[in-house]
Amino acid sequence: MFDDLRDLYQEIILDHGRKPRNFRRLEDADLSARGDNPLCGDRMDLWLKMTPDGRIADAAFQGRGCAISMASASLMTETVKGKSAEQAKALGARFRELAMTGACPDCGDLAEEMERLQPLAGVHEFPSRVKCATLAWHTLNAALEGNKEASSE
Amino acid sequence: MFDDLRDLYQEIILDHGRKPRNFRRLEDADLSARGDNPLCGDRMDLWLKMTPDGRIADAAFQGRGCAISMASASLMTETVKGKSAEQAKALGARFRELAMTGACPDCGDLAEEMERLQPLAGVHEFPSRVKCATLAWHTLNAALEGNKEASSE
């Protein structure tokens, strides 16, 4: 009945959805933001610890949401560690393109990272679910820019 | 071009419309009321002088409005003179029926008076104009019942 949904709900998504990585509070965070998707009621808090030279030393989150949003946040926290703010933002821009179109032609320079995010590409077929996948990245942007609130509205 | 409108705009209507009878203020009136048709902007003041035994000794009006409403008020003031309040109200009820349906099957007892009002019967074919014809009678009712305002809305 749901076989064709394995594209969207790949095992890795279900796994990250059920057991999100870096799902904890970072008490000594340098940056943080809260992300909201008012439509779904998804909500997450994101914390970042930065290195002296401006790289992301650690990223963690807590919140509630669907498998897509939890998996996306989980994969994101794994992927951005070690990146500079610029790199993380660039990655976010590419990811949003991937989530909206299913492809990312210009992703050559970030091929490896995008590879890890690829399992979420299937969401582009579900317009109302794209925001679930991008909420974490909106929240990351907000945190990096010193805003306290992000919304995927 | 407009020949078939002679039913509505009979010569007597045009005449009363142009030169309404009893078009004056009654300084020593016993009863009066103002009638309004907000949709058209028609407006009239009606004054009544009563005899000691409760008959209409004199009726007069002033106001502005279309030929139908002026003619109707003019004919009304002529027709109700000498009538008791009850008779005048009964006449008004019959007239409203005439204006709405074009006929008045139960008008036997008031045949003579209705005859004089007959020229206005054509208005029933023009739903949005019926109120022009009945405004004067609404105003008469209001005056007889001691109300100061009437509306044909």
Place this chain on the structure above:
Amino acid sequence: MTDGPASSAPRLDVERLRRDFPILAQTVRGRKLVFLDSGASAQKPRQVIEAMVRCMEERYANVHRGAYFLSEAATEAYEAARGAVARFLNAADPREVVFTRNSTEAINLVAHAWGRGVMRPGQAVLVSEMEHHANLVPWQMLRDDGRGIALRVCRVTDDGELDLEDLAAKLADGKVGLVAVTHMSNVLGTVTPAERIVAMAHAAGAKVLLDGSQAAVHRRVDVQAIGADFYCFTGHKLYGPTGIGVLWARLEHLDRMPPFLGGGDMIASVTLERSEWAPPPAKFEAGTPAIVEAVGLHAAVDYVTALGWPAIEAHERALVDRAMRRLSGIEGLRLLGRAQDRGGVFSFALDNAHPHDLSTLLDRAGIAVRAGRHCAEPLHARFGLEGGTCRASFGLYTTEEEVDFLAEALVKAREFFG
């Protein structure tokens, strides 16, 4: 006459009436469409669509304004719709029917014109925990408006019914000026005891507004028998057009209320210095109304009336019984609300799937259900379901097979998420 209630009860010919709804014939992502979101908005029968088309192709002009043929015809059609709605609700007078955009605007109208125009400082509005945001937010805005009007909230029992003891307690001090509660919950399916609420409220000196957005679709409503002061519903849920809703209110209330929106058609006279209001309902219908939509709503009301309430209610009871039986048996599924008196709206949560994931899955099977908090966040918080629920809601055209199909899909969905 036949001899027993079972056999004499009229039945809906669902297969046949489904043919009136062109949209239901389609396939979605290769599957037969199973539309179970009528509670959010119902589909439209061709009778409604055709009435709107005829209005625009044959008899359209602005209303109340022209003394020419088309305008007279349009005015007649618009006012005939008002008359039909008045009969539908068994209102005493068509002038008690005010056309609005939807239920939301109807309630806001009351919150402004009655709440700000008639209620006094120190009084309170009493809502319930199971209100749709449409019947909560306008009252919060009134409370926060600095006019000294308080907001009280009646509790809901664990079964999802209005807690009448709490209602009595919150009415006891006589300060409640208006009870504003739903006549049927859009989440729990609960039908509230309208007559009792009205009796209790009136005894305590309060007026009553009933939000009939859901109820008017599922039950015959008689505002006079209920004894309500205000009643509202929304066209698009009653198989009618979008863009039109109804506020019914007793004429004496409408007479007391100042207008809400200002503009054309709601005034008796205007000078630069001041305006005089027209009598109701015109006083509350500023500007060009939703003429074509009123005509469509008339057709919708006629459609439902022609099918007949006994048949509609029997059909719904059968669906509700079926759904209760089938859904209760699914492992790991939590059903919200177990009210005695309920209509065809079911909200539920699976233990291993978020409602959004579940609704995406069901969509793939062609099943349209709604996921979220259904504009009733406080109610979801009340039941500890901040993440929301999925909701299946039934219409005239819903079949028992569709209910079965939903139940099967839910079992498979639980397996999918493992």
Place this chain on the structure above:
Amino acid sequence: MTDGPASSAPRLDVERLRRDFPILAQTVRGRKLVFLDSGASAQKPRQVIEAMVRCMEERYANVHRGAYFLSEAATEAYEAARGAVARFLNAADPREVVFTRNSTEAINLVAHAWGRGVMRPGQAVLVSEMEHHANLVPWQMLRDDGRGIALRVCRVTDDGELDLEDLAAKLADGKVGLVAVTHMSNVLGTVTPAERIVAMAHAAGAKVLLDGSQAAVHRRVDVQAIGADFYCFTGHKLYGPTGIGVLWARLEHLDRMPPFLGGGDMIASVTLERSEWAPPPAKFEAGTPAIVEAVGLHAAVDYVTALGWPAIEAHERALVDRAMRRLSGIEGLRLLGRAQDRGGVFSFALDNAHPHDLSTLLDRAGIAVRAGRHCAEPLHARFGLEGGTCRASFGLYTTEEEVDFLAEALVKAREFFG
């Protein structure tokens, strides 16, 4: 390219486009329909009707709420309509477009959310003598609301133009917070100098709302070029459905304004204690919107855009010139307004016939004109015409023959009333 402006100007093929309007083909009381009341409400082309039917037959569900196919499709269509309206007005951002029921509601929204929510005591709203009641009564209600906001009225010249000297004088003390004036008079046809008004108002520290209910039908509107703060129009006059209108406002203004109506879809989160508002435009669209009507308005905007403004404007200029010439020549006919810049709306009075009698007469000839004060009582008082006027207003489908026919009928009508 041809060599002169006259021959290169695109032309409307009126005979052909009339076939898009099914209603125009009918006879009225045995005469060919001559519909000259588009200023009150325009007729709908089949493209609009079909778009609405398709929406209801193929792609209907509530918007913004469901994660299933039909709801996604409906949401996409609804938001596409917003995008189309944004392009139509050349708005900087589709989020600046708020859907309302009509112009009247759009102006009331500003009167509440800006007038009561942002303006300060001691400030004034400045309207003009030629406003439609929709742009007068909401400001009177604001003035009478006890908030200390005054109402000023800019004079109209004998030619029916905005008196810009008076405007300057009334702006001079810097107390005017908002200038709310029409972009085109529905009585005089006058097109007001929007850019100049905006420049004068902004220099005096006032924001500007333009009532484009008539203008948006007759001219290409570019809100950015005009520099306005608020702009509104109404769907049914633009060949679109009833039940839908548009408020455009700069995003920064919408951000500052509190919401107007409360309910579903306009909130970010709701608890019993408080609610947080969603960002614009959702903040101003409480409840289920006029979905089908938005889709219809999209089709209307596309229809007008496809015909092209140069052709539409040229057609209108031809009609206006013709009407000016023909109507000015009629003995005993008084034409209201002689503005330099004017659109296809003509109000007039015969010396020997009341406007209602005249319109009944014209109706018999199949000619639909409106009689009364056209929701502009103060303007009629200004010109000493408390009894009202008759108004002929033109649309895309109006022909020069129809203008001629009107002129002939007026001559005969004057004879009739002798």
